[in-house]
Amino acid sequence: MHKKPLITAIALAGAVTAGIGQAQAAELTISCGAVGVELTLCQEGVAAWEERTGHSVDIVSTPNSSTERLSLYQQILSANSSDIDVLQVDVVWPGLLANHLLDLSETLGEDATAGHFPAIVENNTVDGRLVAMPWFTDAGVLYYRKDLLEEYGFEPPETWEQLTEIAREIQAGEQAAGDRIWGYVFQGRAYEGLTCNALEWVASYGGGTIVDAEGNLTVNNANAAAALDLAASWIGDITPEGVLNYTEEEARGLFQSGNAVFMRNWPYAWSLAQGEDSEVRDRVGVVKLPHGPEGESAATLGGWNLAVSRYSENPELAADLVAFLTGEAEQKRRAIEGSYNPTLERLYEDEEVLAAVPFFGTLYDTFANAVARPSAATGESYGRVSNAFFDTSHSVLSGEMSATDALAQLEGQLRRLERRWK
Amino acid sequence: MTTTTTTPSAPTRARPYRGTKVRRQRVRAAWTFLTPMLVALALVAGWPLLRTFYFSLTDGTLSALGDASFIGLENYLVYDDGAWYGLLTDPLWWRSVWNTLFFAVVSVSLEVVFGVIVALILNAEFRGRMLVRAAVLIPWAIPTIVSAKMWAWMLNDQFGIINHLLMALGIIDAPIAWTASATYSMWAVIMVDVWKTIPFVALLALAALQMLPKDCYEAAEVDGIHPLRVFFKVTLPLITPALMVAVIFRLLDALRVFDVIYVLTSNASSTMTMSIYARQQLVEFQDVGYGSAASTLLFLIIALATVAYLYLGRNRLQLGGE
Numbered sequence: 026m027h028k029k030p031l032i033t034a035i036a037l038a039g040a041v042t043a044g045i046g047q048a049q050a051a052e053l054t055i056s057c058g059a060v061g062v063e064l065t066l067c068q069e070g071v072a073a074w075e076e077r078t079g080h081s082v083d084i085v086s087t088p089n090s091s092t093e094r095l096s097l098y099q100q101i102l103s104a105n106s107s108d109i110d111v112l113q114v115d116v117v118w119p120g121l122l123a124n125h126l127l128d129l130s131e132t133l134g135e136d137a138t139a140g141h142f143p144a145i146v147e148n149n150t151v152d153g154r155l156v157a158m159p160w161f162t163d164a165g166v167l168y169y170r171k172d173l174l175e176e177y178g179f180e181p182p183e184t185w186e187q188l189t190e191i192a193r194e195i196q197a198g199e200q201a202a203g204d205r206i207w208g209y210v211f212q213g214r215a216y217e218g219l220t221c222n223a224l225e226w227v228a229s230y231g232g233g234t235i236v237d238a239e240g241n242l243t244v245n246n247a248n249a250a251a252a253l254d255l256a257a258s259w260i261g262d263i264t265p266e267g268v269l270n271y272t273e274e275e276a277r278g279l280f281q282s283g284n285a286v287f288m289r290n291w292p293y294a295w296s297l298a299q300g301e302d303s304e305v306r307d308r309v310g311v312v313k314l315p316h317g318p319e320g321e322s323a324a325t326l327g328g329w330n331l332a333v334s335r336y337s338e339n340p341e342l343a344a345d346l347v348a349f350l351t352g353e354a355e356q357k358r359r360a361i362e363g364s365y366n367p368t369l370e371r372l373y374e375d376e377e378v379l380a381a382v383p384f385f386g387t388l389y390d391t392f393a394n395a396v397a398r399p400s401a402a403t404g405e406s407y408g409r410v411s412n413a414f415f416d417t418s419h420s421v422l423s424g425e426m427s428a429t430d431a432l433a434q435l436e437g438q439l440r441r442l443e444r445r446w447k
Numbered sequence: 448m449t450t451t452t453t454t455p456s457a458p459t460r461a462r463p464y465r466g467t468k469v470r471r472q473r474v475r476a477a478w479t480f481l482t483p484m485l486v487a488l489a490l491v492a493g494w495p496l497l498r499t500f501y502f503s504l505t506d507g508t509l510s511a512l513g514d515a516s517f518i519g520l521e522n523y524l525v526y527d528d529g530a531w532y533g534l535l536t537d538p539l540w541w542r543s544v545w546n547t548l549f550f551a552v553v554s555v556s557l558e559v560v561f562g563v564i565v566a567l568i569l570n571a572e573f574r575g576r577m578l579v580r581a582a583v584l585i586p587w588a589i590p591t592i593v594s595a596k597m598w599a600w601m602l603n604d605q606f607g608i609i610n611h612l613l614m615a616l617g618i619i620d621a622p623i624a625w626t627a628s629a630t631y632s633m634w635a636v637i638m639v640d641v642w643k644t645i646p647f648v649a650l651l652a653l654a655a656l657q658m659l660p661k662d663c664y665e666a667a668e669v670d671g672i673h674p675l676r677v678f679f680k681v682t683l684p685l686i687t688p689a690l691m692v693a694v695i696f697r698l699l700d701a702l703r704v705f706d707v708i709y710v711l712t713s714n715a716s717s718t719m720t721m722s723i724y725a726r727q728q729l730v731e732f733q734d735v736g737y738g739s740a741a742s743t744l745l746f747l748i749i750a751l752a753t754v755a756y757l758y759l760g761r762n763r764l765q766l767g768g769e
Contacts, residue, residue, distance in 0.1 A: 090713070092713075092714075092731065095731070096730045096731050099509060099510070099730065099731075099733060100730060102510075103509045103510050103512075103733075124510060125510070213627075214627075214713065214715075215713060215714055215715045215716070216713060216714070265604055265605065265622070265624065266604065266623075266624035266627060266628050267603070267604025267605060267622070267624035267627050268624075268627070269624060269627035269628065270604075270624065270626050270627035270712070270713075270715075271627075278605075278606075279605060284605065405508075405733075408731055408732050408733075409732050412714075412727075412731070412732075416539075416714075416716055419715065419716070420629075420716065423627075423628065423629045423717075424629075425629055425717075441530075441532055444527075
C-alpha cells in the first residue's frame with residue numbers, strides 16, 4: 026500500500042514535466058522538396074530556427090514531381106489533417122489551396138512582404154489574404170558547356186535554330202571521337218515540368234501562353250505548332266528519346282556527368298554543376314533561353330513559397346518558422362550555397378551572392394520578367410489545363426501526332442473545360 | 448454438371464426434406480454464421496460502392512464535398528451547346544479502357560504460359576529443388592512499389608543495365624527509352640508485371656501438379672506416348688481447374704492495375720489504365736463527381752469481364768467433361 030503515493034507522485038511529476046515540455050517546446054512539421062540540395066538546405070535552415078527557439082521540427086520529404094506533390098497535399102488538406110504545419114507550395118498553387126491555408130499577414134503583419142518581388146506577393150495573395158510567403162523564385166535558363174562551344178568555335182545560341190545546329194555539330198563531332206554525348210536535354214516527362222518547358226518554346230515563338238489573361242484560348246496557332254514541331258524534331262536527333270520520361274534531376278544527371286552539350290533547367294542546377302564532384306565543374310555557362318524567329322526569349326516563372334496549413338495546431342509558431350526561412354539571412358545563404366533565386370530584390374545586388382552565382386546579375390531581367398503559367402486565368406481548372414497541355418506536348422514529342430493536329434485536338438479538349446472557368 | 452445425375456430422383460426426395468426440423472435448423476445456423484460476413488461485406492464493399500455511384504451523379508469536388516449537388520447523368524454524358532460532353536465522349540477514357548484490356552489479356556496469358564513452364568520445371572526431381580522453389584518466390588515477395596522502382600532503374604535509358612547488356616551483346620546499337628517511348632512502354636510494364644506474377648501462377652500450378660495421379664503417367668509411359676502429347680492430353684486438362692482460379696485472380700488484379708504502371712510511366716497516356724485515369728480525376732483534379740463516374744464504369748467493366756470469363760469457363764469445362 027505504501028507504494029501507491031510514490032507511484033502517484035511519479036505519475037504527477039511526469040504529467041507536470043510533460044505539460045511544461047509541451048508549453049515550452051512544440052513539435053512542428055514542415056514539408057520540403059528534395060530536388061538537388063534542397064533538402065539539405067532546408068534541414069540546415071530548420072536547425073538554425075530550432076536552435077534559436079528551442080522547438081523541434083520534423084521534416085517530411087515529398088515526391089520530387091510537383092504534380093505528385095500537389096496530389097499529396099490535396100489529400101492531406103482535404104482530410105483537414107494537422108499532419109503538416111508548414112507546406113512548400115508551387116507558384117501555381119495558391120489559388121488551388123487557398124481555402125486550406127492561413128492568412129499570414131494576420132500573424133506576420135502587413136509589411137511582412139516588404140522588399141519581395143511584388144508580382145510574387147500578388148500571386149500569393151488570394152481574395153486579399155496572403156496565403157504564402159515567397160521563398161525562392163525560378164525561371165528556366167539554358168546551361169551550356171563552355172569548353173565544347175569554345176572548342177568548336179561557337180557563341181551561345183540566341184535562337185532555337187542555332188541551338189539545334191550547334192548541338193548537332195558538337196554531338197556529331199564528339200560521337201565521331203567515340204564520346205557518347207547528347208546535344209540538348211530538358212524535362213520531357215508528362216508532368217508539370219513539361220508544361221513549363223513547352224510554354225517556353227511556344228511563348229518564345231510568339232505563340233502565346235495557352236490561355237490569355239482574359240481566359241480566352243490562344244493555344245491553337247501556327248507559331249505554337251512551329252515551336253512544338255521543332256521540339257519534336259530534336260528527339261532522337263540531338264535529344265535522347267529517354268527525355269520523354271525525364272524530370273529535372275534526370276536531365277541534370279546527364280548534363281552533370283558530361284553527357285550533354287545543352288540543358289534547360291532551373292537555377293538550382295548551377296551550384297550542383299559547380300560542385301566538387303561534378304564532371305563539368307568550371308566548364309558550364311548559363312544564358313537565357315533561345316527564342317524563335319518571331320518571338321523573344323521566354324522563361325517560365327517557377328518558384329516555391331511557404332504556407333501554413335489552416336489545420337495546424339501551432340499556427341503562430343509555424344508562421345514564425347516561415348518568417349525565419351523566408352527572411353533575408355536565410356535567402357542569402359540559400360542563394361550562395363544552392364543558387365536558389367532570392368525573392369528579395371536587394372539580394373540581386375549583394376556582392377557575395379553575385380560572386381557565387383554570377384548569372385543572377387546578368388540574367389536579372391529574365392527572372393524579373395518571367396512568363397507566368399495561366400494559373401490565374403483558369404483558377405481551379407489550372408490542373409486540368411496544364412495536364413491537357415503537357416499530354417499534348419508529350420504526344421507531339423513522342424511523334425504520335427503532328428503539332429498542328431495535336432493543337433487542334435487540344436483546343437477541342439480545352440473548349441470542354443472552358444465552361445468551368447468562364 | 449454433376450446435377451445431371453441427381454436430378455431425376457431429386458424432386459421426390461428434396462421436397463419433404465426441405466420441411467424437416469433438421470433442415471430448418473441447418474438453414475438457420477447457416478444464416479447465423481453468414482450474417483457477420485455479409486454485414487462486413489456490406490460495410491466495406493457495398494457501402495463504398497453505393498456511395499461512389501451516388502457521387503458519380505453529383506458535381507462534388509474533393510475540397511468541398513458537402514456542397515455537391517445532384518446533376519443526374521451529366522458526368523457520363525451530356526448534350527450542351529451543340530456538342531456531347533462527359534466521360535463517354537472522352538477519348539482518353541476509351542484509350543485507358545483499351546490499354547487496360549490489352550494489358551490484362553497479354554500479361555495474364557504470358558503469366559499462365561510461363562507460370563506453367565516454371566511449375567513443370569519445379570515439379571521435376573533434381574538436387575537443390577527446395578532452394579530453387581524458394582528463390583522463384585522472390586519476385587512475388589518484393590512489394591510492387593519496390594520492384595517497380597528497381598525496374599525503373601534497370602530500364603533507365605542512359606544508365607540502365609538492360610540497355611547496357613543488350614548493347615554489349617550487340618542486339619541493339621543505341622539505348623532504348625523503355626519507359627518513355629510510346630512503342631515500348633506498354634511492353635515494358637507488361638514485362639515487369641509478368642516477371643512479378645509468374646511465381647504466383649507457378650505456385651498454384653505446382654500445387655495442382657503434385658496432386659496428379661501417378662498411374663496416368665505410368666500408363667502413358669508403357670504405351671510409349673510422346674511427353675508433349677502427354678502434357679496436352681493428360682497434364683493440362685487435369686490442372687486446368689487450378690489454372691482457372693489463377694487466371695481469375697490475375698485477371699481481376701490486372702484489370703485494376705495501378706501501382707506498377709504509375710511508378711514506371713506515371714500518367715503517360717500510352718500506358719494509362721482505368722485506375723490511373725480515375726485517380727487522376729479524383730485526386731489530381733479533385734473532381735469527385737467525374738472521378739466517381741470513371742470508378743463506377745471501371746467497376747462495371749471488371750464485373751462484366753469476370754462474368755464473361757466465368758460463363759465461358761463453365762461452358763468449356765462442361766464440354767470438356769462430357
